[in-house]
Amino acid sequence: MKSDLRSDPLRVASVADMPPALADARASKPPLAHLKSALLWLGRVLLLIAVPLFILILASGLAIAIIRIGGDLRLGIDPFLATAARPRLPLSEVAGRAVAVDALRQVLMAGLVVSLAVWAAGGAWRRRLGLTRPDEARAPMRRLWLLLALWPLIHIAWVTTSAAALNMNFGNGVRLSPFLSPRMLALWFAFVVVLAPIAEELLLRGQTFARASAFMGPAGTIVATALLFCLAHVSLDPGAKSALARPLTLLPLALTLGWLRWRTGRLWPCILLHGWSNFCLVAYQIGPGLLR
Structure with a gap:
């Protein structure tokens, strides 16, 4: 039973x-x-911060070393001479070296990002960086042209408003160094409008975006890459307002670039908007001074 x-x-x-x-x-x-x-998750976040920071520091260090050694050899100066024994450089040389370091840093940074993507993804490195057409249909590109047309007004309005709130001079009438030669001026313009947008987008909306997307949702990835973008532009000036001014003025651009990368699935719209934004802001800042 x-x-x-x-x-x-x-x-x-x-x-x-x-x-x-x-x-x-x-x-x-x-x-x-x-x-x-x-x-x-915390380890992934720390790695997400450490990798672009390491690439930025490495590219900056290499650029400074290359420009200094190359410039010293060109002038017949021993590159390894003690600082106290070094001759005083002309102001045109100092200004030119600063621009050359900025430009070379972007080139080296882009090369490091591509090398890292090739190492991580092999033959699929272009897809990892958003340089190929996405598998899924995305937003039509005609909306991008509307965004490009409206963006200068949006960005300049935000920059001037936030800068005024922080008592910072981000308005028009800004003058470039008078010691820059025409060749260095052309290199500086290429750095602002072409080199920096390509390198920074490869690093943040390319490599970092792909890494963040592996464990974050779209919103988290957009915000994370935007914060890293702003962090990379923190001013080294001792004043607290000046240190926060540039990241604050760049926050809308950073968020928009992240949204654009997610919405289109491609990197080139981000590069285009970034370069166009830089061009419009530079024209607004230095245009009146050039016309005087």
Whole structure:
């Protein structure tokens, strides 16, 4: 005769004892699993910050070393001469070297990003950086042209408003160094409008966007890359307002570039908007001074 749970004391005891044991096991395992997931996520976030920061620092260090050594050799100066024994450089040389360092840093940064993408993705490195057509249909490109037409008004209005709130001079009438030669002026313009947009977008909306997308949703990826973009533009001036001014003025651009990368699935619209934004802002800032 089959016994039920009420007629079998041993069965009742075993069933009574099992749920607490299972409850204890379930109570102990989920926190460990959550902790492991949290640590893994934190590690990915730290890596997300460390990789672009390392690339930026490495490219900057290499650019400074190359320009200094090359410039010293061109002038017949020992590159390894002690600082106290070094001759004073002409102001035109100092200004020119600063522009050359900025330009070379972008070239080196782009090369490092592409090399890292090739190492990480092999033959699929173009897809990883958003340089190929996406598999899924995305937003039509005609909307991009509307954004390009409206963006100068939006960006300049935000920059001037936020700069005025921080008592910073980001308005028009800004003058370039008078010690820059025409060749260095052309290089500076290429750095602002072409080199910087390409290198920065490869780094942030390319490599970093792909890495963030692996464990973040679209909104988190857009915000993370935008914050890194702003962090990379923090001013080194000691004043707190000046340190925060540039990242604040760039925040709408950073968010828009991230949205554009996600919405189109491609990198070139980000490069185009970034370069166009830089061109319009530079024209607004230095245009009146050039016409005087």
